[in-house]
Every structure is written in C-alpha cells, then in structure tokens.
Amino acid sequence: xxxxxxxxxxxxxxxxxxxxxxxxxxxxxxxxxxxxxxxxxxxxxxxxxxxxxxxxxxxxxxxxxxxxxxxxxxxxxxxxxxxxxxxxxxxxxxxxxxxxxxxxxxxxxxxxxxxxxxxxxxxxxxxxxxxxxxxxxxxxxxxxxxxxxxxxxxxxxxxxxxxxxxxxxxxxxxxxxxxxxxxxxxxxxxxxxxxxxxxxxxxxxxxxxxxxxxxxxxxxxxxxxxxxxxxxxxxxxxxxxxxxxxxxxxxxxxxxxxxxxxxxxxxxxxxxxxxxxxxxxxxxxxxxxxxxxxxxxxxxxxxxxxxxxxxxxxx
Amino acid sequence: xxxxxxxxxxxxxxxxxxxxxxxxxxxxxxxxxxxxxxxxxxxxxxxxxxxxxxxxxxxxxxxxxxxxxxxxxxxxxxxxxxxxxxxxxxxxxxxxxxxxxxxxxxxxxxxxxxxxxxxxxxxxxxxxxxxxxxxxxxxxxxxxxxxxxxxxxxxxxxxxxxxxxxxxxxxxxxxxxxxxxxxxxxxxxxxxxxxxxxxxxxxxxxxxxxxxxxxxxxxxxxxxxxxxxxxxxxxxxxxxxxxxxxxxxxxxxxxxxxxxxxxxxxxxxxxxxxxxxxxxxxxxxxxx
Numbered sequence: 001x002x003x004x005x006x007x008x009x010x011x012x013x014x015x016x017x018x019x020x021x022x023x024x025x026x027x028x029x030x031x032x033x034x035x036x037x038x039x040x041x042x043x044x045x046x047x048x049x050x051x052x053x054x055x056x057x058x059x060x061x062x063x064x065x066x067x068x069x070x071x072x073x074x075x076x077x078x079x080x081x082x083x084x085x086x087x088x089x090x091x092x093x094x095x096x097x098x099x100x101x102x103x104x105x106x107x108x109x110x111x112x113x114x115x116x117x118x119x120x121x122x123x124x125x126x127x128x129x130x131x132x133x134x135x136x137x138x139x140x141x142x143x144x145x146x147x148x149x150x151x152x153x154x155x156x157x158x159x160x161x162x163x164x165x166x167x168x169x170x171x172x173x174x175x176x177x178x179x180x181x182x183x184x185x186x187x188x189x190x191x192x193x194x195x196x197x198x199x200x201x202x203x204x205x206x207x208x209x210x211x212x213x214x215x216x217x218x219x220x221x222x223x224x225x226x227x228x229x230x231x232x233x234x235x236x237x238x239x240x241x242x243x244x245x246x247x248x249x250x251x252x253x254x255x256x257x258x259x260x261x262x263x264x265x266x267x268x269x270x271x272x273x274x275x276x277x278x279x280x281x282x283x284x285x286x287x288x289x290x291x292x293x294x295x296x297x298x299x300x301x302x303x304x305x306x307x308x309x310x311x312x313x314x315x
Numbered sequence: 316x317x318x319x320x321x322x323x324x325x326x327x328x329x330x331x332x333x334x335x336x337x338x339x340x341x342x343x344x345x346x347x348x349x350x351x352x353x354x355x356x357x358x359x360x361x362x363x364x365x366x367x368x369x370x371x372x373x374x375x376x377x378x379x380x381x382x383x384x385x386x387x388x389x390x391x392x393x394x395x396x397x398x399x400x401x402x403x404x405x406x407x408x409x410x411x412x413x414x415x416x417x418x419x420x421x422x423x424x425x426x427x428x429x430x431x432x433x434x435x436x437x438x439x440x441x442x443x444x445x446x447x448x449x450x451x452x453x454x455x456x457x458x459x460x461x462x463x464x465x466x467x468x469x470x471x472x473x474x475x476x477x478x479x480x481x482x483x484x485x486x487x488x489x490x491x492x493x494x495x496x497x498x499x500x501x502x503x504x505x506x507x508x509x510x511x512x513x514x515x516x517x518x519x520x521x522x523x524x525x526x527x528x529x530x531x532x533x534x535x536x537x538x539x540x541x542x543x544x545x546x547x548x549x550x551x552x553x554x555x556x557x558x559x560x561x562x563x564x565x566x567x568x569x570x571x572x573x574x575x576x577x578x579x580x581x582x583x584x585x586x587x588x589x590x591x592x593x594x595x596x597x598x599x600x601x602x603x
Contacts, residue, residue, distance in 0.1 A: 056424055059593045078426040086424040088417055096351035097344070105344055109337065109427040152425065 007070075009034050009156055009187045010055060015064035017050055017211075025050055026211040027064070037178065037188040039202035039219070041195070043304065047211040048191040052158055055189070056086060069156060082111050085154030087145050087162060095134035099125060099144055102133065103151060110152030123147045123177060139170035146177060150186070157181065159190035163197060175200050195296045198222075207300070209307040223299045229266040230298060231273070232290045234258050239285035245276045262298075266291045334430045341427075341435025345409075346442055359405060360447060363393045364454055371459050378521065380557040383550055386459030390451065391545030392518040397447040398477065399512075399538050402440045402484025403491070404505045410436065410492035411501035414591070423591035432590065433489065440485040448477070461549055469548045472566065476544030479573040483537045486580030490587045512538045517546075523560050530560060537576045540569030 010032035018024040025047045032038050040048050053059035055068050057076030066073060069083050094102060103120070107113035120126050123143045128136065136144065142162065149157055162178065163171040178201055182188050192198060198205050198219055205222055207215040215222065235241065235257045244251060244259070248269060252260045263269045270291065277284035349355060371386025378388055413419045422432060455461035464470050495501040513519055515529050516538035522530065533539040547555065547564040556562045 058420065058423060058591060078428065081424060082426040084424065086421070088421045088424075094348075094418070096348050101344075101347070105340065106425065108340055109422075109425040111426065148421075 008032060008067075009036075010066075010068050010189070012051075012055070012066045013064055015051070015054060015066060016062045017047075017054065017059070018062060024211050025054075025061070028208070028211070028213055030206060030213070032187060032189060034187055035182055035185050037182045037190070037201050037203050039198045039205045040189065040191045040208055041193065041198050041205055041300070042191075042208035043193060046208045048208055049160070050211075051208065052160065052189065052191055056084065056158060057081070082152055083154060084156045084158065085149040085152055086158045086160070087149035088160060089142075089145060095132065097133055098130055099133065099136070100129040102144065103129075103147060106148045107151045112153060113151050114153045119147050119151050122150075122180070139166050139173070142166060142170070142174060143177075146174070150181065154186065156187045156189070159188060161192055161194075162190060163192075163194065171197070172200075195300055199296050207303055209304060212307075214303050214307050223293060223296055228262050228264045230260050230262055230290075230292055230295075231266050231269055232258070232260040232288075232292070233273075234287045236285040236287055239280070245272070247272060248276075334428050335434070337427060337431035338434030338438065341431055342438035342442070345435050345439035349439065349443065355405075359400075359443070360450055363397050363447065363451055367393050367451060367454055368458065378554075378558055381551075381554050383554050383558075384459060386455070387461050387550065388521070388546070388554075389518075390455030390459060390461045391549040392542050394448050394451050394455075394549075395480065395516075395538060395542040395545045396509075396513050396518045397451060398444045398480045399484045399541060400509060401444040401447065402481065402486075402488035404488075404502070404509055405443060406436055406440045406485055406488030407491045407505050408501040410489065411495045411504075412498035414492065415495075415498035419591040429588070429590040433584075433588065436489065437482075437485045440488065441481050444477070444481045444484070455549070462551070464548050472544060473548045475570065476541060476548070476573075479570065479577060480537065480541040480544075483541075483573055483576040483580055486577060486584045487537075490580055490583035493587045512536055515539075517542050521558065523558050527560075534568075534572070537573055540565075540572050544569050 008031050010030060012028060012030040015025055015028045015030075028047075028051055030038075030051070040051060042048050050059060054061050054066065055073060057068075057073035057080065060074060069080065071080050073080065097105075103116060103125075107116060107119075120129070123146060125143060125147060128140055128144075131140075133141065133144065146159075146162070149159070159178065163174050166174065175197070178188060178190075182203075190197075190201065202219045204217065205215075205219045206213055207222075232254070235243075237257060241251055241253050241257075241259055249261060249263070252262070254260055261269060270289070273286070274284070277286045367386070367389055370389045371384070374385035377384050410419075423429075452461070452463070456463060464473055491505065492501075495504045512533070515525060515533040516522070516536065517525065517533075518538065522533075522539070522543070525533070530539075543559070543564045544566060546559075547566060555564055
C-alpha cells in the first residue's frame with residue numbers, strides 16, 4: 001500500500017448544513033488520523049449520512065472547513081476519488097453480472113487498483129467468482145460490496161452501516177475483515193447504529209445526535225465517562241416495582257419485573273435493598289442481583305436522553 | 316511548444332483516451348446487463364414485433380390511392396417508434412432506476428468520469444436501436460414484402476434519420492431520467508407520453524388522416540419527423556404524393572427539427588445530469 005503521512009486524514013471544523021426543519025448539521029468538528037477506525041454513531045436522521053457525503057464530496061456544506069486527504073472534497077476530482085473507497089449496498093441492476101465481472105469492471109475505473117487475486121483472497125471470494133450477483137446470500141453480497149470499495153486500493157474507506165441485516169456469524173467475519181484493512185494502514189470511517197459494531201470495531205467514536213457531536217473519544221471511554229455503576233435485579237411476583245422503598249431512589253424498569261438503579265455508591269444501595277428485602281414476610285423477593293458498570297448501550301441511551309431533554313424546551 | 320505545454324497536451328490526450336475507453340467498457344457492461352435480463356429483452360423486442368404482425372394481419376388491404384399494404388406502411392413507423400423508445404423509454408428508465416437504487420452514487424464515488432458513464436448509455440441506446448431496427452426490418456421484409464432501400468440516396472437518408480433519431484432519443488432520455496420520483500415509477504412515467512406521441516405522429520394512424528392542428532402539434536416532437544423519414548426510405552415513391560400531408564415528407568424540415576432536438580436535448584441533459592453529486596448552485600438535490 002502507498003505511503004501514509006502523519007497529518008490527519010480528515011479534519012473538519014464547524015461544518016454546517018441545513019435542510020430546514022432543524023435537520024442537517026449544526027457545526028460538526030471531526031478529526032481522523034491515519035489507520036484509525038472511527039465510528040459515527042447516532043439514531044436515524046441524526047445527520048450521519050449527510051456528514052459522510054460531505055466528506056466524500058457528494059454533498060456541499062453551508063459553512064465550515066473540510067480537508068480530506070489534504071484536499072477540499074468540494075473540489076473532488078478523479079485523483080481524489082481514486083484515493084477514497086466507499087462501501088455501499090449493491091443495487092439490483094447488478095444482479096445479472098458475475099462477481100468477477102463486477103470486480104474487473106470496478107478495478108478498471110481506478111488508476112492503480114489492487115491485484116485482483118489480493119482482493120479475492122482478502123474477502124474470500126474465490127469460490128464465488130463465477131456466481132451471478134443475484135444468487136449471492138446477504139453476507140456474500142456484503143463481502144462483494146466491501147471488495148468493490150477497496151479494489152482501488154483506497155487510503156480512506158467509508159463504510160455505511162456495513163453489517164445491517166446480517167446474521168451474527170457473518171457480522172463477525174465482516175468485522176474481522178475491516179479490522180484487517182485498518183491493520184494494513186487503511187483509514188476507516190463507518191456509520192452505524194449498532195453498539196456492538198462500535199464496541200468491536202471502532203478505535204474512536206463520535207456520537208452524532210440531531211446534527212451535533214454530543215460525545216467524542218476513544219470507544220472505551222464512552223462507558224467510563226459516566227463514572228457510576230448499575231445495580232440490576234429481578235423482582236419475584238407478586239412484588240411490584242411500586243413496593244420498593246423510596247429511600248433507594250428512582251428505579252428504572254427495564255421490563256415488567258427487571259429493575260435497575262444507577263448510582264455512584266453501589267454498596268450502601270445494595271445494603272438498603274437487602275435490608276428491605278429481608279423484612280418482607282414471604283422472604284426476599286429478589287433474584288439475579290448484579291452490580292456492574294453501565295453497558296455501552298446504557299451510556300448511549302443516556303446520551304440520547306440527555307440530548308432529547310436539552311432540545312425539548314426549544315421544540 | 317515548450318515542454319510544459321507538451322506534457323499538458325499529452326495528459327489531456329490520455330484523459331480523453333481514458334474517457335473513451337472507459338465509455339466503451341461501460342457500453343459493454345450495459346449490453347451484457349441488457350442481454351442477460353431476458354424479461355427486458357423480450358418485452359422490448361417482442362412488443363413492436365407483435366404490433367407489426369398484428370397490424371399487418373388484421374388490416375390486409377392497401378392504403379387509399381396507393382398499392383402500399385398496411386404491413387408495409389406500418390414497418391417504417393414502428394421502426395421509428397422503436398428507435399425513439401430505445402432512448403426515450405429504455406435509457407430514461409434505466410437511468411432513473413440507477414439514480415434511485417444507489418448505482419449512480421456508487422459510480423460517482425469512483426474515478427469513473429461522468430462522460431464515460433454517459434457515453435456507455437448512448438452507445439447502449441445506439442446498439443439497442445440497431446438491434447430493434449434489424450429485427451423489425453427482417454419481419455417487415457419477410458412478412459410484408461417491405462423493399463430494402465436500394466438507392467444510394469435512400470440509404471443516406473436512412474443513415475442520417477437513424478443517427479439523428481438515436482441522438483435525440485438518447486439526450487432526451489438522459490434529460491428526462493431525473494423526473495421520476497422513484498425507480499419503480501420510471502416505466503409508468505415514460506410510457507404514456509410515448510404512447511401519445513405514437514398516436515399523433517403517424518405511427519399507429521395514417522398521418523394524413525390526423526386533424527391538421529394535431530399534426531402541427533406533433534411537428535414539435537421528433538417522432539413525427541423520424542417516422543416520415545423512415546417512410547421516405549421504405550415506401551415506394553408514389554406514397555409521398557398520394558398519402559403524405561401536402562404531398563411531401565418534408566425531409567429538410569425534419570432534419571432541422573431533429574437537429575434542434577439533439578442540441579436542446581444535449582443542453583438539458585448536461586444540466587439535468589449530476590452523477591449523484593450535488594451541484595454548488597443547486598442544493599435542492601434529492602437524497603440519492
């Protein structure tokens with residue numbers, strides 16, 4: 001692969017884009033270093049695709065400064081596009097082609113493509129070369145999507161929800177492949193709304209909500225930041241959540257009898273809980289008591305909730 | 316010339332070569348895709364052939380004041396309509412589908428030049444028009460004694476009518492491809508106006524028997540001139556005086572109108588086509 005320099009691959013500052021009705025981007029900053037895997041995480045309509053399309057040079061920004069591979073993507077030319085790759089889902093118009101025809105055609109568009117055998121090996125496509133695209137399974141198709149994204153030997157690869165709709169085993173295979181690309185020096189920017197994808201893949205994560213970055217940092221920091229623990233347990237019926245003593249604080253009902261508390265001091269909370277439980281006439285109505293760090297899901301849902309409450313008064 | 320301009324010149328030349336060779340590659344891919352999608356081939360080819368055979372079989376008499384049979388008369392008309400439909404319907408539909416199913420977006424992110432993509436589309440349209448003409452002409456010659464053009468001037472007329480027709484159809488297909496709001500609706504959007512044109516342009520109904528005001532209206536569109544041009548090539552000379560409005564095919568006017576459509580269509584196509592990329596001056600692009 002070609003030489004990488006140490007300056008950031010992507011720098012974006014104060015990028016705005018409005019579509020009206022509050023959608024769009026409201027001043028997004030983003031820096032991506034070489035050979036990093038960066039995830040842009042956010043709910044649907046948060047502006048993930050808009051941001052990525054601005055970085056790819058498909059879309060214009062209203063304001064702000066963007067440099068991708070040392071170039072403003074608004075003036076993207078063939079040279080720029082020969083240095084980026086994008087993994088998009090195949091449309092149905094390609095159904096009649098074979099895998100090898102698709103690969104050969106795409107590789108012809110690039111000035112310095114990877115050797116075909118390398119792409120075929122990397123994505124394990126050897127046995128599929130003569131298959132029509134229409135006959136491929138979901139996972140095989142996605143492997144071809146990725147192959148088409150990297151066939152031009154990109155320095156920067158954009159992945160749009162790479163494992164949506166795939167079964168768990170295939171997802172893991174795809175994650176391994178993406179990880180291998182990054183290990184070989186390719187910088188990867190991926191959008192997703194799957195937390196496990198972020199957890200498995202991303203070195204750094206950007207949480208984008210309503211067009212603004214609400215959190216940014218190493219993926220592991222997403223759960224560490226909150227600083228509190230979660231006490232989770234199951235209530236044995238007929239005991240209900242409303243029977244819990246108010247001194248424990250505000251409980252979160254995860255399902256009809258699964259309860260959780262967020263606290264900075266799990267010890268005293270558990271002590272109070274057990275004291276109450278032991279006083280119950282029919283014995284302690286508590287099962288499966290766990291104390292743990294909040295999961296990535298908890299952290300993300302908290303971010304979503306905070307962003308939602310903050311935007312409420314304005315709406 | 317100094318060395319720098321020489322280099323610049325050769326870079327430009329290389330780029331030009333790349334645009335053409337990638338355009339040829341795209342044309343090859345388009346053709347492979349077309350030939351492999353059997354439904355599309357059958358639908359595209361079988362419909363005009365069926366219409367031609369039906370018309371010829373149902374109306375076995377000759378047209379008033381001539382010894383031209385309905386089958387003979389209908390052959391050049393359906394050839395003209397097929398040439399137009401190759402761009403106006405097939406090309407426009409395929410591009411509308413590709414705009415909406417992500418193909419265009421995918422290609423826009425590769426270094427493939429937009430000009431190569433368009434060249435591939437135009438060449439595919441040309442190949443499709445040639446294929447349909449060959450099939451329909453074969454049917455016409457075999458079933459209805461259509462005379463293959465023998466004179467040099469007839470062949471020349473056929474050449475320019477065909478080329479201008481394909482060019483007008485292709486540029487308009489490109490210009491119109493951004494109109495449908497979804498890929499699925501494309502065929503529905505393009506078929507009715509095409510059917511309408513066939514009725515008023517002398518394809519299904521003898522042009523002379525269409526009310527003059529409707530004939531004048533049809534004169535603004537390419538199909539009327541394409542059809543007259545094809546009739547001038549494939550029908551005996553007596554037909555012109557006996558059955559054309561004003562006793563003339565008006566080939567010169569036809570060439571002018573078709574030429575104008577090619578120029579206007581090209582300008583519209585360049586404006587309408589953005590290869591999935593937003594343009595700086597028009598930010599209202601639909602989400603691809």
